[in-house]
Amino acid sequence: MSQDAPDSKYICDVCGRHFYTADNHILHRGIRHPAVMTKDEQNAYREAYSTEEAAIRSFRIRALGVLVVLYFGFLFLYVLYAS
Ligand SMILES: [Zn+2]
Numbered sequence: 001m002s003q004d005a006p007d008s009k010y011i012c013d014v015c016g017r018h019f020y021t022a023d024n025h026i027l028h029r030g031i032r033h034p035a036v037m038t039k040d041e042q043n044a045y046r047e048a049y050s051t052e053e054a055a056i057r058s059f060r061i062r063a064l065g066v067l068v069v070l071y072f073g074f075l076f077l078y079v080l081y082a083s
Pocket residue numbers: 012013014015016017028029032033
């Protein structure tokens with residue numbers, strides 16, 4: 001996702017940045033160049049944004065679950081072996 005990626009096929013026509021996926025391209029346009037977006041691009045941006053937001057929310061919940069398991073796992077190990 002850098003300008004040095006020659007085989008990426010999504011290129012921002014405003015700043016020339018290259019992207020490998022359409023979602024990354026439309027998210028970039030929605031964040032960096034919202035004034036030059038068409039209605040279709042705005043709708044695609046909203047859809048991509050909500051999809052990414054759901055993925056981030058899911059990741060946060062799973063990460064919190066892992067931290068809770070690690071915390072209580074080490075707590076039980078401490079109780080069993082250190083006391
Ligand atoms: Zn751009």
